[in-house]
Amino acid sequence: MSDGLLHQAEWVRVETMIGLDQSAQSAQSQYFTPERAAELIAALPKLPMVDSVRVLDPGAGSGILTAAIVERICREQQVGQIEVVAVELDPNLLPALSKTAALCEEHGKHTGIHVRVKVVHGDVIALQTGLEAGLGDDFDLVIMNPPYKKLAAISWQRRALAAMGWDTGNLYAAFVALGVDSLRPGGQLVAITPRSFANGPYFEQFRKRLLCQVGFDRIHTFESRSTVFADTGVLQENIVFSATKGAKPGLVAITSSRDHMGELNERVIAYADLVSPDDPHQFIRITTNDTDDDAVRTIESLPCSLAGLDVEVSTGRVVDFRALPNLQGTPKPDSVPLIYPGNLRGGKVLWPRSIGKAQGFRLLDASDSKVLLPSGYYVLVRRFSAKEERRRIVAAVWDPTQHNGQPVAFENHLNVFHADGAGLDRELAWGLCAWLNSSVVDRYFRTFSGHTQVNATDLRSMNYPDENTLRQLGYGLDELPEQEDLDDLVGQMTLEPVTI
Numbered sequence: 103m104s105d106g107l108l109h110q111a112e113w114v115r116v117e118t119m120i121g122l123d124q125s126a127q128s129a130q131s132q133y134f135t136p137e138r139a140a141e142l143i144a145a146l147p148k149l150p151m152v153d154s155v156r157v158l159d160p161g162a163g164s165g166i167l168t169a170a171i172v173e174r175i176c177r178e179q180q181v182g183q184i185e186v187v188a189v190e191l192d193p194n195l196l197p198a199l200s201k202t203a204a205l206c207e208e209h210g211k212h213t214g215i216h217v218r219v220k221v222v223h224g225d226v227i228a229l230q231t232g233l234e235a236g237l238g239d240d241f242d243l244v245i246m247n248p249p250y251k252k253l254a255a256i257s258w259q260r261r262a263l264a265a266m267g268w269d270t271g272n273l274y275a276a277f278v279a280l281g282v283d284s285l286r287p288g289g290q291l292v293a294i295t296p297r298s299f300a301n302g303p304y305f306e307q308f309r310k311r312l313l314c315q316v317g318f319d320r321i322h323t324f325e326s327r328s329t330v331f332a333d334t335g336v337l338q339e340n341i342v343f344s345a346t347k348g349a350k351p352g353l354v355a356i357t358s359s360r361d362h363m364g365e366l367n368e369r370v371i372a373y374a375d376l377v378s379p380d381d382p383h384q385f386i387r388i389t390t391n392d393t394d395d396d397a398v399r400t401i402e403s404l405p406c407s408l409a410g411l412d413v414e415v416s417t418g419r420v421v422d423f424r425a426l427p428n429l430q431g432t433p434k435p436d437s438v439p440l441i442y443p444g445n446l447r448g449g450k451v452l453w454p455r456s457i458g459k460a461q462g463f464r465l466l467d468a469s470d471s472k473v474l475l476p477s478g479y480y481v482l483v484r485r486f487s488a489k490e491e492r493r494r495i496v497a498a499v500w501d502p503t504q505h506n507g508q509p510v511a512f513e514n515h516l517n518v519f520h521a522d523g524a525g526l527d528r529e530l531a532w533g534l535c536a537w538l539n540s541s542v543v544d545r546y547f548r549t550f551s552g553h554t555q556v557n558a559t560d561l562r563s564m565n566y567p568d569e570n571t572l573r574q575l576g577y578g579l580d581e582l583p584e585q586e587d588l589d590d591l592v593g594q595m596t597l598e599p600v601t602i
C-alpha cells in the first residue's frame with residue numbers, strides 16, 4: 103500500500119461509504135472502486151504524449167479514479183498540466199469529491215505539475231447528450247466506473263441517447279457510449295463494467311456501434327467474480343478495458359488475475375480472435391488461456407449451424423405469472439406436464455417433481471393449446487444458471503415415452519430445442535444434450551459470456567457437429583455419463599471425425 107495520493111483518496115472513499123445510506127447506495131449504484139482496483143484501472147491506458155492532459159471522470163463518486171490516474175500521470179510522465187473534469191449527480195457526494203480533488207491538486211504541487219480538478223455537479227447523460235451545456239469532446243482520457251441500472255424503454259435518457267445514435271437499455275453502457283463521444287480522435291477510454299455487453303441480443307446495437315468507434319487495446323478479467331468490490335456488496339462479473347477512439351489494432355492484450363489483488367497473467371491475441379469480422383452479432387470473445395483458445399478453435403472448425411441441422415431453439419412458451427389460472431400444483435388428468443428448470447437433473451427431466459412450482463398446465467380454452475408442444479423429444483437448456491453452479495450450460499432431454507406421449511408445456515426460463523415446433527428424433531436429441539453438456543462447449547461459451555444467462559441467440563450462434571456425428575453421440579444414451587466419460591466420448595466422436 104502506498105501512502106501517497108491514492109491511499110489518501112482511499113480513506114476518503116472508506117469514510118464516504120460509511121456515511122452512505124444503504125438503500126440509496128444500491129438505488130444509485132454507488133459502489134466505489136477500492137484502492138487496488140483503482141490502481142489496476144488507472145494502469146491500463148497508454149499515457150498520452152501531450153503536455154496538457156485532459157481527463158474526464160463521469161460518475162466520479164468520491165473521486166478515487168481521478169486520484170489514481172493523477173497519481174500515475176504525475177509518477178510516470180513529465181507533463182505540464184493535468185486537467186480533470188469529475189462529474190457527480192449526487193449532491194451528498196460532492197464534499198468527498200471536492201476533498202479528493204483538493205488532494206490531487208496538492209499532490210500536483212509536490213510533483214511540480216499543475217493539476218486542476220473541476221468538480222461538476224450534474225447528470226452525465228444530460229450533459230453529454232446536449233440537454234445541458236456539455237463538457238466537451240476533446241478529452242485525452244476518460245476513466246470510469248459507471249453506475250449500473252436499467253433505463254426504461256420510454257425515458258428521456260433513452261431518447262437523448264438515441265438522438266446521439268446510441269441504443270442501450272443500461273446506464274453503464276450509456277456512460278461508456280457518452281465516454282466515447284467525449285474523446286478526441288486517438289483518445290482512450292478506460293472503464294470497469296459488467297461483462298454483459300460482450301454478447302447477447304440486449305446489447306447488440308450498443309456493441310456494434312462501440313466496436314465501430316473504438317479499438318480495444320487491453321482487456322482485464324477477474325477470475326473471481328465477487329472479490330473486486332468485496333467491501334461494497336457487488337456480485338457482478340466485471341471486466342476492465344482500455345480502448346482507443348478511431349483505432350484499428352491488429353492485436354489486443356488480455357490480462358487476468360484472480361481478483362484485483364492477484365498476480366497478472368498476460369497474453370496477446372489477434373484482434374480477429376477477440377471479435378470475428380465474420381460474426382454477424384459481433385460477440386466479444388475473451389480467451390484467457392490456451393484451453394480457451396483450443397475450445398474456440400475446436401468449435402469454430404465444426405461444420406454445422408443449428409439451422410443447418412434443421413433445429414431451432416426458442417424460449418419456453420409458458421410465462422407462469424401470466425397463466426396463473428392454468429397452473430396446477432400437482433398434475434391432474436385434465437392437465438399436461440409443465441416443465442421448469444428445476445425439473446432438469448443429470449441430463450433428464452424428472453417430472454413430476456417437488457420443486458415448489460406448479461407441475462401441471464390445464465387447458466382452459468382453445469387458445470391455451472398454443473403454448474403446448476406436441477409429444478416428442480426436446481432438448482432443454484436452462485436460461486439462467488445459479489452463480490455457484492459449475493456449468494453455465496445445463497441441458498436435459500424430455501423423453502415422451504416416459505410420459506404417455508402427451509403434449510407438454512415448457513416454462514419461459516427454459517430454452518427449448520425443437521424441429522419446427524415438433525420433437526427431434528431420439529438420437530439427435532440425446533446427441534445434442536451430450537454435446538451441450540460437454541466441457542468444451544462450456545469453455546467456449548465462457549469465452550463470450552460473462553454472465554449466468556444463456557440466451558437462445560447464444561445457442562444459435564455456436565457451431566455444431568454434423569447430424570450424423572450427433573446421432574452417433576446420442577445412440578444408446580438415456581442418461582448422461584459422468585463428466586469425464588462424457589468429455590471422452592464427445593472428444594472421440596465429434597472432435598476426431600468418424601467414418602461409418
Ligand SMILES: C[S@@+](CC[C@H](N)C(=O)[O-])C[C@H]1O[C@@H](n2cnc3c(N)ncnc32)[C@H](O)[C@@H]1O
Binds near residue numbers: 130132134225249250
Ligand atoms: C459505481 S459508482 C462509481 C463511483 C466512482 N467512479 C468510483 O469508481 O468509486 C457510480 C457513481 O455515478 C454516480 N451517478 C449515477 N448516475 C449518474 C448520472 N446520471 N450522472 C452523474 N453521476 C451519476 C453515482 O452517484 C455514483 O457515485
